[in-house]
Amino acid sequence: MNKAEKINAYRGEFKNTFREIRETHKLFNYFGKEKRFRFRQLAAELLLLELEGDFNNKIFPPLDLKTLIFGIKKYEKKISKNKLRFFNGNLDYIVESLNMLLGAFKMRDIISFYLLISYLRHKRAGNQNLKNELAAFAKDFMQKLNLFSIYDTKPPKEMNRKEFLLYKSYKHESKIMTTANSFRNRLDIMLKEFEKQNPIIIRDKKRLHDIEQKRMLYFRQKGMCTECNKSLDFTRAEAHHEIAHSAGGKTDDLSHSQLVHSRCHKRLEKRLKKIKLLQ
Ligand SMILES: [Zn+2]
Structure with a gap:
């Protein structure tokens, strides 16, 4: 059995939630045919990142089989309604801002965008225009990412060396895919790029107008x-x-x-x- 099939064999609230998300959320309409519960696994991975991620310190769980099973057991009985609502909101943001582009995304890039969106919604002040910002950013980011292959050693003519190395390191990080460091590094790269187009002011809940x-x-x-x-x-x-x-x-x-x-x-x-x- 592969990872997706193994986690699918469990029962409980976490399992019910990722199965239901996969079956009902419109995000999954954009992908092709499902192979051996792969989309259920994606739903489980995104859910685990939300529930166990520390967005203040950018510390995320690795998405290996062991950690997924840990999540399935930890949330066997109950998942907080507020956290689920926020999670669903993030998935809505993915669909509404990236929509037609989604079909061309790799699973790993959906995970990266999930982290970016959730991070911004958790931490940033002034998200009124977030959907439009994300739509423009995603087009730009994905275009640059697909200008060259991971084996290229020289930047394509559309890119300078610095940019090339940054996007190449993103490619490497997302290839590793499932480690905690990989998620943090990918999020940092995306935030750095996102910030070139949009201000990121971290909101401060305690102080009056920081x-x-x-x-x-x-x-x-x-x-x-x-x-x-x-x-x-x-x-x-x-x-x-x-x-x-x-x-x-x-x-x-x-x-x-x-x-x-x-x-x-x-x-x-x-x-x-x-x-x-x-x-
Ligand atoms: Zn005045």
Whole structure:
């Protein structure tokens, strides 16, 4: 029996979940014929990366048979509903951002993109445009990856040497495929490339508008106060949240935040209070 057939022989919640995901999630519509439970194995691998991955420190489980069986046993009785919802959300992101490209992906690249998407959704502030960002990034990344073969020693004419070596190391890492280091290195390479096109600001749940987020808002507003449209001194600017914390607004949601002058902030709050009273 191969790995996929071996893990398929187990019972329990983890097994039920990866079987159900494989049978119901639209992600699997994009692939060709399934050979010997290979897609069930992919669903199991992605699930294990989500449940056992430490996205803060980028430490991921190896996807060898032993670790998959460990996961099957650990989650034999129960898997957290929140984690499953997040997991499903990541799979939706894969489909909605990569869609037609998916048929040409190798399984190992789907795993890499899964890690990238989950990492960004776990860690990054301001994911409002993530689907479009991923769609553009995937086209670019996959094109570069397929410009040359792993045996080539010289960069293709479309690529400089530095880029060539980076993508070549990704190819090597993804060929190894199942070690913890391989996942971390692949994710780091993808993040590095993704960041060339898109800012990655790590959100800070504890502090109110961490300095990096404040800087992001500042440049997004082109250094102007959104209240009076006059230029703003960065160090003295104040963050205003459209939805107050007391009403459930999140500090890490940049789409509902703006930077304003201190005096404008007071005026703004007063006006909002008045509107509220009238309602
Ligand atoms: Zn102002």
